[in-house]
Amino acid sequence: MLDNQNTIRLIDDNGLRVDGRRLDELRPIKIEVGILDKADGSAYLEHGRNKILAAVYGPREAHPKHIALSDRAVVRCRYHMAPFSTDERKSPAPSRREHELSKVIRESLEPAIMSEYFPRSTIDIFIEVLQADAGTRCAGITAAALALADAGIPMRELVSACAAGKIDGKVVLDLSDVEDKKGDADLPVALMPKSNVVTLLQMDGSLTEEEFVQAMEISTGACRKIYEMQREALRQKYHIVKEQEKEEPSEVSA
Amino acid sequence: MHAELKQLVTPGDLLAEGPYFAGENTYRDGSKIYSSRIGLADIIGNKLIVVPIKGAYIPRIDDIVIGRITDIGMSGWQVDISAPYPAMLPASETPMDRDAGRGDLALHYGVGDLTLAQVIAFDRTRDPLLTTKGRGLGKVTSGKVARIAPAKIPRVIGKKGSMITMLKKETNTDIVPGQNGVILAIGKNPDQERIAIEALYMIEREAHTNGLTDRVRAMIQEEMKGKVVG
Numbered sequence: 001m002l003d004n005q006n007t008i009r010l011i012d013d014n015g016l017r018v019d020g021r022r023l024d025e026l027r028p029i030k031i032e033v034g035i036l037d038k039a040d041g042s043a044y045l046e047h048g049r050n051k052i053l054a055a056v057y058g059p060r061e062a063h064p065k066h067i068a069l070s071d072r073a074v075v076r077c078r079y080h081m082a083p084f085s086t087d088e089r090k091s092p093a094p095s096r097r098e099h100e101l102s103k104v105i106r107e108s109l110e111p112a113i114m115s116e117y118f119p120r121s122t123i124d125i126f127i128e129v130l131q132a133d134a135g136t137r138c139a140g141i142t143a144a145a146l147a148l149a150d151a152g153i154p155m156r157e158l159v160s161a162c163a164a165g166k167i168d169g170k171v172v173l174d175l176s177d178v179e180d181k182k183g184d185a186d187l188p189v190a191l192m193p194k195s196n197v198v199t200l201l202q203m204d205g206s207l208t209e210e211e212f213v214q215a216m217e218i219s220t221g222a223c224r225k226i227y228e229m230q231r232e233a234l235r236q237k238y239h240i241v242k243e244q245e246k247e248e249p250s251e252v253s254a
Numbered sequence: 255m256h257a258e259l260k261q262l263v264t265p266g267d268l269l270a271e272g273p274y275f276a277g278e279n280t281y282r283d284g285s286k287i288y289s290s291r292i293g294l295a296d297i298i299g300n301k302l303i304v305v306p307i308k309g310a311y312i313p314r315i316d317d318i319v320i321g322r323i324t325d326i327g328m329s330g331w332q333v334d335i336s337a338p339y340p341a342m343l344p345a346s347e348t349p350m351d352r353d354a355g356r357g358d359l360a361l362h363y364g365v366g367d368l369t370l371a372q373v374i375a376f377d378r379t380r381d382p383l384l385t386t387k388g389r390g391l392g393k394v395t396s397g398k399v400a401r402i403a404p405a406k407i408p409r410v411i412g413k414k415g416s417m418i419t420m421l422k423k424e425t426n427t428d429i430v431p432g433q434n435g436v437i438l439a440i441g442k443n444p445d446q447e448r449i450a451i452e453a454l455y456m457i458e459r460e461a462h463t464n465g466l467t468d469r470v471r472a473m474i475q476e477e478m479k480g481k482v483v484g
Contacts, residue, residue: 040308040310041308058310058338059310059338060310060338061338061339061340070379071378112265114281114290118310118312118338119378119379120339121338121339149264149265149291149292150292150308151308151309152291152292152306152307152308152309152310152405153291153309154265154279154290154291155265155266155290155291156265156266156281156288156290157265157266157288158264158265158266192266193266194266194288195283231264231267234264234292235262235264238262238292238307239262
């Protein structure tokens, strides 16, 4: 018997999605910063059913030497999905998709990193997807920005990311896996919220100009909400510092 | 001024607007000054700075560092000072040059040896240059070593040297902190050195707690009981 695509309705009569969310509702996000001892900076992020680990090493010596740039640090990024992260085992070898995502993620974070402070060195970013449910590149960017800040790497600001899309003809926020697979469009967006600069913009599927504008609005709005969560996670991690430093200030060389 | 003094700030947080200078770990965009790192906002005169919580060791000229020899070259040694850049100690910057004849560099420092040195040159275009021509500098031949985060070194020294003076007195060892986060503890007695090292790691772990100096002193005194004196 033929499985008709139209038999799956992504939005029900009450305007709710398969997981019960409204059209403009973000999946729940949980953030933890500084969870890896060996990395200079790290973050663990859950976005819906996505589970992402990000680690940052650097600035550190450039190996091999010839990749070093004379005036700034080289930023390298590796986005990788664990073999157990998806329904079907994913081969551990880097796929063409992971290669592309590594590049676009790097390009989404570079504008925020003040790499000119560390010429002739490298900053290495690792994003490992432990469980995937659509939106992993966005969650990866959000996690990586936190890991960079946790590593003490100077940044203009944090970067946050969220995807919008179109399902059953309606523009919605933050697609889940089934919505991405069965939907009409997927639009991942990364934003530097303070400077209001978009650092990642990709699209899969088709949107009219109006739908595109709508999708950009809800995704950038979500990015700003996620940015507040990032800041809060960083403050949670280090808030004890503030209290104690006030009472027993240590010597600082200017 | 938007941020409070000693307030925890994150990258991109607005610190102030107007007639201020953008100091360490801050940057100016138009009339506004933002933080570029996680740390505590502070103001010195009208210069805004952020004291970072964490970060790589970036060498500065005159810093005292403890490094490990990683390679022997034609005219000097390559030294790992836990920075993003490998440092160079030229033979001409060691007292060895006074010896008759150059001799084999390897006889002076072998790979893996530790050296207490001072940074004499460092800029954006080249790796740091070290010297051991100075009082107390040179090859490390005894003692124990602790490695902590460079950002915590000021806490080891303490306000007006209060913490480090206490450590030296209570453990009866000489404590030499390198700005790169490596600290030497040289005593007459390996047990006292070990206690000093434990104290240093305790300071790193609890750097941001109250009454740390007293608790470290108490820990040391507890450990010192029953140990060989002198």
